[in-house]
Amino acid sequence: MTDEQSTPKRRFPAADIARVSVFAALIAVLGLPGALNVFGDAVPITLQTLGVMLAGAILGTWRSALAVTVLLVLVAAGLPLLAGGRGGLGVFTGPSAGFLLGWLPGAALTGWIVERGGRAPGTLRLVIACLAGGVGVVYLCGIPVQALVTGLSLGKTALLSAAFLPGDLAKAALASIVARGTQRAYPDAVPAVHRERLRAGG
């Protein structure tokens, strides 16, 4: 019997715990440059969305969702891990709460598209994934909550959120380039389901 046959497969190997922790930490570190508040106190421009896209694109669906969950739990517990050194339960009732919570499904969808979505070749699939998850889903969760909390109309809030687009498009492009480089340099670091596609040239 080989070692592989005799050792029971762990549901969550140490390497995955390490990857999830590293990306939760990366999202936190990307908050260090600070928050740019273009609408007074409402929703800041932050580099942390780059970390969310990178987590989805490199870790895949479940691991990226877990990385964002770890970050959000630490934030809820009061750690000042959001851009500008914010944390605590209050941020989940503020104008940016929907965006913040949207990071979770946003990262997961990014990962899902990278792992399983469509037939688009590697880099294009990464760009589509980052745009759909890291921008589309995050805005879909964020804009209605911001409208509700601020009392502005949905249309006005959506219009205001257009200010995030140039930065978020640049982050999606950067995340795709970095993720593609990571896939090539460390094929064993990407989720198994996606590794098969990479081997097949996807």
Ligand SMILES: O=C(O)CCCC[C@@H]1SC[C@@H]2NC(=O)N[C@@H]21
């Ligand atoms: O720090 C927070 O309270 C959450 C910030 C959410 C920022 C949103 S995410 C999408 C959009 N892009 C940005 O750079 N900022 C907003």
